[in-house]
Amino acid sequence: MTTTTPSGVQTAARTTATAAVAARATDLTKVYGQGETQVVALDGVSVDFRKAEFTAIMGPSGSGKSTLMHCVAGLDSISSGSARIGDTELTGLKDKQLTKLRRDKIGFIFQAFNLLPTLNALENITLPMDIAGRKPDQAWLDTVVETVGLSGRLKHRPTELSGGQQQRVAVARALAGRPEIMFADEPTGNLDSRSGAEVLGFLRNSVRELGQTVVMVTHDPVAASYADRVVFLADGRIVDEMADPTADRVLDRMKDFDAKGRTS
Amino acid sequence: MFRTALRNVLAHKARLLMTVLAVMLGVAFVSGTLVFTDTLSHAFRSQSAKSYDDVAVAVTSLGNEYDPAETHPGVSQKTLDEIRGLDGVAAAYGRVDGFAGVADPNGKLIGAGWSNKGSNFDPGKDGKDSAYTFTDGEGPLKADEIALDKDSAAKGEYKVGDRVRVATNGPVKEYTLSGIFTTKDGAVNAGGSLVLFDTAVAQEQYLKPGWYRNVTVTAAPGTDDAKLLDAVEPLLPENAEAKTGQAVADEQAEEIEQGLGALKQVLLGFAGIALFVGVFLISNTFSMLVAQRTRELALMRAVGASRRQITRSVLLEAGVVGAIASAVGFVLGVGLALGLRSGMAAFEMKIPAGPLVVTPTPVIAALAVGVLITMFAAWLPGRRAAKIPPVAAMNSVHAVATTKSLVVRNSIGAFVTAVGAVVIVWGAGMGGDGGRLRIAAGAFFALIGVIILIPLLSRPVIALIRPILTGPFGVAGKLAGQNAVRNPRRTGATASALAIGLTLVTGLSVLGVTVGKALDKMATDNIKADYMVSMANGGDLDRSAVTALEKVKGATAVSPQQAVQFELKKPGTGEKIFMAGSAVKAGDIERVLKVDVVQGSADSLANGQIAVAEKTAKKRGWKVGTALPVTFADEKQATLTIGAIYKDSEFLSPTLLDTKVVNEHETKPSIRQVFVKMAGGQSEANEKALLGALGENPAIRLMDHQDIRDEFGGTINMMLNILYGLLAMALIIAVLGVVNTLAMSVFERQQEIGMLRAIGLDRRRVKRMVRLEAVVISLFGALIGIGLGVFLGWAIGETLKAALTGYALVLPWDRIAIFLVLAGLVGVLASLWPARSAAKLNMLNAIKTE
Incomplete structure (x- = not known):
C-alpha cells in the first residue's frame, strides 16, 4: 500500500496547484538529532492546504503530524525542502520575520487552551491585535464572538470558564485577526465529547460561513470527520488522502495502520 | 534520604546559586567582622603590653593645672628624686605632656585629625631616656631643640638640624630638630605625632616648672613590681595614684576592647541585615525548588516516603547548601578582614602590625549562622513540600497551585503593623530618649507587619505603577504589570528585601537631611561673625x-x-x-x-x-x-x-x-x-x-561661614554615606532575590510564553515583559520601603523637636528619586538573565502539554 499511495497523492497535489493555496509544503524534511540518535520526523512531505478548506491531518502517534503542522506554521525550523504560507517562503526567514508572519497571517488553537489567566476573555481574544498594535475590526469581532457563542462571557477570566468555553475563546482569538490560515493542534484533546463537538462545529462554520482556512491535527476520527479533507501521515510520509470523510471511513483507514504496525 | 538531598543540591546548582550567594554575603560579613575585630584587638593588646613591658610602676597625677590655688599640680621634682632613690628602682622618668602640632614645610598640621602629642625628654644618668630610641641625632637638651617621631619626620621631610615649627596651645615657635626617634607608644604607632621637648620647656608649656604629670618607674632586675608599688605609694601626694605597669596595660587593653566594641556592633548590624533579607531569598528559592519538583516529591510519597521524610530531605538540602555557602563565606570573610585592615591604613589609622587572628569563635559562628539561617528559611517550603499529595505524581495536567487564602496572614499583618504604628506615634509624641526607644521597638513591629502584609499591598501599589507601564510599553507592559501581581506571596517576598533596606536608608536620610538643615539654619541664623577660630x-x-x-x-x-x-x-x-x-x-x-x-x-x-x-x-x-x-x-x-x-x-x-x-x-x-x-x-x-x-x-583652625556649616552638617553627611553602604548591601541581595523570582516565574510560565511567541510576540518584547515585571516588583519594594522610612524619619524627628530649635521636616526628594531609580536599575539588572532565557525558550516545548 505504501508503495502505491505517494504517487497518488502527488497527482492530487499537482491537480490542485492551480486552485488558491493557503499553505504548501514541498519535499519537506525534518530531522531531529544527529548521528546515531538521528530521527527523521518528516521525510520529503509535499502537501497543499487550499483556501477556504478544512483539512485534517491524521496519523498514529509519532507519525509526524504535529511536526508537519509546526513546520508549515513557522513554529519549527525545516531541515530541507520548502514550506510556504500564501506566497511567503518560510525557509530562510529570521525569527523576527517568522514572528511577524505568525502574528499577521496565522491563527493558532492548542490542545491546552493556552489562554493568559491574567486577561479576561475579550482581552485574550484581542491579544494578537494588541501585540500587533492594531485596532480590532469591531464588526468582525462581533461576528466571531457571535459565532463561538461567547457574548455573555467576555468579561470572565479563563479560570471562570469551562474547558469548552476556554477553547471557544481560543478559537475566537485565532479567528479575530482574520488570519490567512488557522492551525489547530488537537483542539478537542482536553474536552469532553459535547464541548469537542461544539468547537469542531465552530471550526467548520468558520470555514463554511466565514471563508476561513483551517488545518487541524488530530487522532480522533470523529474530529476528522468534520473536515473537508483528511491527509494521512505515517512514519513521516503522506500515505493517503480522503475527501468528504466520515468517522467510520476514517476509522477503517486508521485500523489499517494499526494492523500494518502490528504485522510488520 | 541524604543521598537524594545531595543529588538534588547538585541537580539544581544554578538555582541554588542565588541562595548560596545570599548566605555567603551574610556569613562573610559576620566572620569578617569577628576576625577583623579579633585581629585588631590582638594587635592593640600586644602593642599596649609591649609599651608597658619594662614599666614596673606608673604614677599619674590628678592635679588640676587650671587651679592656681593647687598646691600639687602634679608630681614634684622632689618626689621624683625620692622615687629614684628607692631600692630596686632602676630608673624613674618624669613626664609632662599635652598637645603639640607640628607643621610640615607648607604650614599644614602633620597627622591632622589624629593624636598630636608633645612630651618631654627626660635623660637619666646615662644621658638616655629608655622610652625613646634615637635613629638619628639625639634628644633635645636645649630650650630651642625638639625631637620628632620617625613617621612624622618622614611626613614633613625633616632632617636633623632642620628648623621645625611647632604649635602648642600658645603661639607657634620654631625649634631645631635635634633627633628622630622610635617609640613603643601606642598612639604614635597608630599614626599619631609626638614631639619631645626639653623637660623645662615641656613643664613650662604643659604644667608648671618643676612639676610632672606622670612618672614611669623601671625596676632593677629581680625586683617585684607589687613591692615597688608599695614603696612608691607613700611618697606620692594625695592627688596622685600609682599602678603597676601590668595593671595599666590591662586597663588600656580593656579600653581598646570597648572602643572596638562599637565598631563590631555596627559591622555585625550590617551582617544582621544582610542575613535577615537573605532569609526571604532563601525561602523563595526553596519554595521554587519544591514547586518545580512537585511531581518528583509526589512520586517519593507514592512509593512510601513519609511526610516527615520529605520535610527532612528539604531541610537537609538546605543544610548542605548552607554549609557550602558558609564555608565559602568564611573564606570571603577573612579576605574582608584583611581588606578592612588595609582600608583603615588608608585613613591614616595605622594599625600595629600583627598576625591575622582566627579564633574558633568566628569559625563556629559563621557555620552556625549560615547553616541555621538557611535551614530556618527552608522550613516553611519543606513543610509545604510534605503536603503534596501522592496523587500529584499521576496528574498529567499541571497541578493548579491552590492560592491559599491570605485572610489569616493579612489579619496578623494588619494587627502587627497597627501595633507598630501606634507605638511609633506614641514614641514620637513622647519625645526624648524614651520616645526614641519606643519608636525603635515600634519600627521593628511595623517592619515585620508590613512584610507580612506585603502580598496584600502588592495589588493596590502595583496598580498605581501600572499606568506608567501600559502607556509607553504597550502589551508587554500590560502583561508585565499583571504578571507582577499573579503570585502576591512571591512578589511580596522578593520586594521585602528592597523594602527593608530602603526603610532604613530612607528613614536615616530623612532624619539626616532634616537635622542637617536644622543645624545649618541654626548656624546661619545665630552666627553673625565672619570667622570662627578654634584649635584643630x-x-x-x-x-x-x-x-x-x-x-x-x-x-x-x-x-x-x-x-x-x-x-x-x-x-x-x-x-x-x-x-x-x-x-x-x-x-x-x-x-x-x-x-x-x-x-x-x-x-x-x-x-x-x-x-x-x-x-x-x-x-x-x-x-x-x-x-x-x-x-x-x-x-x-x-x-x-x-x-x-x-x-x-x-x-x-x-x-x-x-x-x-x-x-x-x-x-x-x-x-x-x-x-x-x-x-x-x-x-x-x-x-x-x-x-x-x-x-x-598649624594647630589653629580658621573657619568661615561655609566651614562652620560643614562642621555641623559634615558629620551627618559622613554618617549617611556609611549608611548608604547598607543600601548597597540590601541592593545586592535584592538583585539576587529578583533574579530568583523571575527565573521561577519564567519557568512556571513556559507554556504561556510559548503561546505568546506563537501568536506573534517577538523576542524583544518577551524580554521587555520580563524586564518590566522585575522593575515593577523592585519599584513596589522601593515604594513600601520609602513610605515606611519617611514615616520613621518623621517619628524620630518629632522626638528631636524639643532639642533643636528651627526643626522642620525636610523630605530629601532628590535622594528619594535616586533610591527609586536605583530600585529600577536593580530590576533591570536582575532581569538580564531571566529575560534572556525567556526569550530563548523553545516555543514547541512550551506548547506541548506532555
Whole structure:
C-alpha cells in the first residue's frame, strides 16, 4: 500500500496547484538529532492546504503530524525542502520575520487552551491585535464572538470558564485577526465529547460561513470527520488522502495502520 | 534520604546559586567582622603590653593645672628624686605632656585629625631616656631643640638640624630638630605625632616648672613590681595614684576592647541585615525548588516516603547548601578582614602590625549562622513540600497551585503593623530618649507587619505603577504589570528585601537631611561673625590668640567663648549649685552672635553684670536685678547682678559674663572659640590677615561661614554615606532575590510564553515583559520601603523637636528619586538573565502539554 499511495497523492497535489493555496509544503524534511540518535520526523512531505478548506491531518502517534503542522506554521525550523504560507517562503526567514508572519497571517488553537489567566476573555481574544498594535475590526469581532457563542462571557477570566468555553475563546482569538490560515493542534484533546463537538462545529462554520482556512491535527476520527479533507501521515510520509470523510471511513483507514504496525 | 538531598543540591546548582550567594554575603560579613575585630584587638593588646613591658610602676597625677590655688599640680621634682632613690628602682622618668602640632614645610598640621602629642625628654644618668630610641641625632637638651617621631619626620621631610615649627596651645615657635626617634607608644604607632621637648620647656608649656604629670618607674632586675608599688605609694601626694605597669596595660587593653566594641556592633548590624533579607531569598528559592519538583516529591510519597521524610530531605538540602555557602563565606570573610585592615591604613589609622587572628569563635559562628539561617528559611517550603499529595505524581495536567487564602496572614499583618504604628506615634509624641526607644521597638513591629502584609499591598501599589507601564510599553507592559501581581506571596517576598533596606536608608536620610538643615539654619541664623577660630584638636586657645586677633586691622568685633564655671549658693538652704557660663567680650558678642535679649540690656555686661538665659532664669526664679552671690574657681567670692535675660540658643551658654570679670580668677582660661567680624566680610585678604596674626599656627583652625556649616552638617553627611553602604548591601541581595523570582516565574510560565511567541510576540518584547515585571516588583519594594522610612524619619524627628530649635521636616526628594531609580536599575539588572532565557525558550516545548 505504501508503495502505491505517494504517487497518488502527488497527482492530487499537482491537480490542485492551480486552485488558491493557503499553505504548501514541498519535499519537506525534518530531522531531529544527529548521528546515531538521528530521527527523521518528516521525510520529503509535499502537501497543499487550499483556501477556504478544512483539512485534517491524521496519523498514529509519532507519525509526524504535529511536526508537519509546526513546520508549515513557522513554529519549527525545516531541515530541507520548502514550506510556504500564501506566497511567503518560510525557509530562510529570521525569527523576527517568522514572528511577524505568525502574528499577521496565522491563527493558532492548542490542545491546552493556552489562554493568559491574567486577561479576561475579550482581552485574550484581542491579544494578537494588541501585540500587533492594531485596532480590532469591531464588526468582525462581533461576528466571531457571535459565532463561538461567547457574548455573555467576555468579561470572565479563563479560570471562570469551562474547558469548552476556554477553547471557544481560543478559537475566537485565532479567528479575530482574520488570519490567512488557522492551525489547530488537537483542539478537542482536553474536552469532553459535547464541548469537542461544539468547537469542531465552530471550526467548520468558520470555514463554511466565514471563508476561513483551517488545518487541524488530530487522532480522533470523529474530529476528522468534520473536515473537508483528511491527509494521512505515517512514519513521516503522506500515505493517503480522503475527501468528504466520515468517522467510520476514517476509522477503517486508521485500523489499517494499526494492523500494518502490528504485522510488520 | 541524604543521598537524594545531595543529588538534588547538585541537580539544581544554578538555582541554588542565588541562595548560596545570599548566605555567603551574610556569613562573610559576620566572620569578617569577628576576625577583623579579633585581629585588631590582638594587635592593640600586644602593642599596649609591649609599651608597658619594662614599666614596673606608673604614677599619674590628678592635679588640676587650671587651679592656681593647687598646691600639687602634679608630681614634684622632689618626689621624683625620692622615687629614684628607692631600692630596686632602676630608673624613674618624669613626664609632662599635652598637645603639640607640628607643621610640615607648607604650614599644614602633620597627622591632622589624629593624636598630636608633645612630651618631654627626660635623660637619666646615662644621658638616655629608655622610652625613646634615637635613629638619628639625639634628644633635645636645649630650650630651642625638639625631637620628632620617625613617621612624622618622614611626613614633613625633616632632617636633623632642620628648623621645625611647632604649635602648642600658645603661639607657634620654631625649634631645631635635634633627633628622630622610635617609640613603643601606642598612639604614635597608630599614626599619631609626638614631639619631645626639653623637660623645662615641656613643664613650662604643659604644667608648671618643676612639676610632672606622670612618672614611669623601671625596676632593677629581680625586683617585684607589687613591692615597688608599695614603696612608691607613700611618697606620692594625695592627688596622685600609682599602678603597676601590668595593671595599666590591662586597663588600656580593656579600653581598646570597648572602643572596638562599637565598631563590631555596627559591622555585625550590617551582617544582621544582610542575613535577615537573605532569609526571604532563601525561602523563595526553596519554595521554587519544591514547586518545580512537585511531581518528583509526589512520586517519593507514592512509593512510601513519609511526610516527615520529605520535610527532612528539604531541610537537609538546605543544610548542605548552607554549609557550602558558609564555608565559602568564611573564606570571603577573612579576605574582608584583611581588606578592612588595609582600608583603615588608608585613613591614616595605622594599625600595629600583627598576625591575622582566627579564633574558633568566628569559625563556629559563621557555620552556625549560615547553616541555621538557611535551614530556618527552608522550613516553611519543606513543610509545604510534605503536603503534596501522592496523587500529584499521576496528574498529567499541571497541578493548579491552590492560592491559599491570605485572610489569616493579612489579619496578623494588619494587627502587627497597627501595633507598630501606634507605638511609633506614641514614641514620637513622647519625645526624648524614651520616645526614641519606643519608636525603635515600634519600627521593628511595623517592619515585620508590613512584610507580612506585603502580598496584600502588592495589588493596590502595583496598580498605581501600572499606568506608567501600559502607556509607553504597550502589551508587554500590560502583561508585565499583571504578571507582577499573579503570585502576591512571591512578589511580596522578593520586594521585602528592597523594602527593608530602603526603610532604613530612607528613614536615616530623612532624619539626616532634616537635622542637617536644622543645624545649618541654626548656624546661619545665630552666627553673625565672619570667622570662627578654634584649635584643630578641639582644645583651648591661648589668650594670646585673642589679643592677636583683636589687633588685626579691619577686625570690627572679636569675642571669645570662654568656658567658665562658678558656684552659687542657693539662698536659705546654703546648698551649692554649679553654674556653667561663657565669658565673652561685652559689646562685641552681640555683633558676632545673635543674642536675643528679652529683658534688660546686653550693655549691662560691660558694667560687670551677668546675663542669664530665659529658661535658666525661669527655673531659678531670677529676674533682671536679682543679685547672685557667686564663688569663682579661685574660691574668691563676688556678687553679680543680673543685667539681661536672653532667649536660649545652641550657641550661647546659660549665663554670659564679660571676660574682664572672669579673667582675674582664672590663670588658664578655657577658650573654645573666638568669633571675629571683619570689615568687608569674608575675603581672602581678611583671611590672610587673620592667619598672619595667629602666626600661621598649624594647630589653629580658621573657619568661615561655609566651614562652620560643614562642621555641623559634615558629620551627618559622613554618617549617611556609611549608611548608604547598607543600601548597597540590601541592593545586592535584592538583585539576587529578583533574579530568583523571575527565573521561577519564567519557568512556571513556559507554556504561556510559548503561546505568546506563537501568536506573534517577538523576542524583544518577551524580554521587555520580563524586564518590566522585575522593575515593577523592585519599584513596589522601593515604594513600601520609602513610605515606611519617611514615616520613621518623621517619628524620630518629632522626638528631636524639643532639642533643636528651627526643626522642620525636610523630605530629601532628590535622594528619594535616586533610591527609586536605583530600585529600577536593580530590576533591570536582575532581569538580564531571566529575560534572556525567556526569550530563548523553545516555543514547541512550551506548547506541548506532555
